[in-house]
Amino acid sequence: MTIEELTARIRAFRDARDWRQFHNPKDMAVAIIAEAGELLQHFVWKTQEQSEQRAVEKLAEIREEIADVAILLFELADNIGVKLDEAMLDKLEKNERRYPADKARGSNAKYNEL
Amino acid sequence: MTIEELTARIRAFRDARDWRQFHNPKDMAVAIIAEAGELLQHFVWKTQEQSEQRAVEKLAEIREEIADVAILLFELADNIGVKLDEAMLDKLEKNERRYPADKARGSNAKYNEL
């Protein structure tokens, strides 16, 4: 399914409820971080290994938290005139320059600390 | 562009750097909320009206923050075996039941407070 098709579904859902009036960029960003917090809740105090197991045991809930963030993110992009797929491709290219494969391979350092 | 195509691009970028080893669910969720925080930074202390203007003035930066969150979110879904488009459609359906259009129209109340 394309991002554009999903975005059209989100827009239809929102407009049937006349919610565009509440969906200014600030409140979208606030809702996004609140949902990202619910996603994170699953992993608080867990080790990295335990988090793999958690993702299996609580898959249905985690799947829903991911969807919540995504739905908001797709709409925010659309509302401010950003084509999400193009923005993602542009950022991947930027990251390719920031993190040359031969330099970044196997390292978890930030680009400015490589 | 489809979510699956974008996800394949993200996977290729990651694997060229041998980063899968760092991308456990916990650290993905941590990175997602950290990027969501960078997005939110643009709107701190702003009124809702000012946030519309900010989204115009700082569009390039905000577009990049949105892309950062999206890239991580697509990969997390993929890593734990979630089809993001299906998860989003399922959640939209659940929200349609939670927020019947005639009851939710023009209201910013939560479904359990409608």
Next chain:
Amino acid sequence: MTIEELTARIRAFRDARDWRQFHNPKDMAVAIIAEAGELLQHFVWKTQEQSEQRAVEKLAEIREEIADVAILLFELADNIGVKLDEAMLDKLEKNERRYPADKARGSNAKYNEL
């Protein structure tokens, strides 16, 4: 009550449970943002006016979320050797230089945009 007395109480609570082993700086910062997310949940989609009313109606819950963040923050500071009161006074002084009262009065602009 002093910050030092409260910190001693938090330390005693933690050590009676042998939890210091889990309280590395990263996991403390993760727990802090997760609790900050629970605090924020109360205000998602609300207008600024509605948030005042919410703080009255849900005071007991919001009080508890604030306490959760504070308990973690006091302990993190202590764990890494930071005197929280001194750190706060130093930051207030820095903010006094960044935001001269005559320039910042009545403005919600960031110091680099004043």
Next chain:
Amino acid sequence: MTIEELTARIRAFRDARDWRQFHNPKDMAVAIIAEAGELLQHFVWKTQEQSEQRAVEKLAEIREEIADVAILLFELADNIGVKLDEAMLDKLEKNERRYPADKARGSNAKYNEL
């Protein structure tokens, strides 16, 4: 130094700038999570061990991020009529009931999963 003394300093700083008008509960909670995100940035992709080292190397910056969260948290509590020290003591007592020392010792499980 007492929480009350620090809160008085924060109040004086704010009122000299006439900023109370911007400090509704929602915008305080938004600022708190944005600052918690800056704190978290230091630890993204780090292992738990690396985070200890990071806290030493970047102590000055991390100390400042902790202070930023604390200043906002003390003010939010004050603005909505919460005595922060009492709220913290009450929450510690609640946690003592939720996490009996003999049951919770050495475990990173949540109280409802102990």
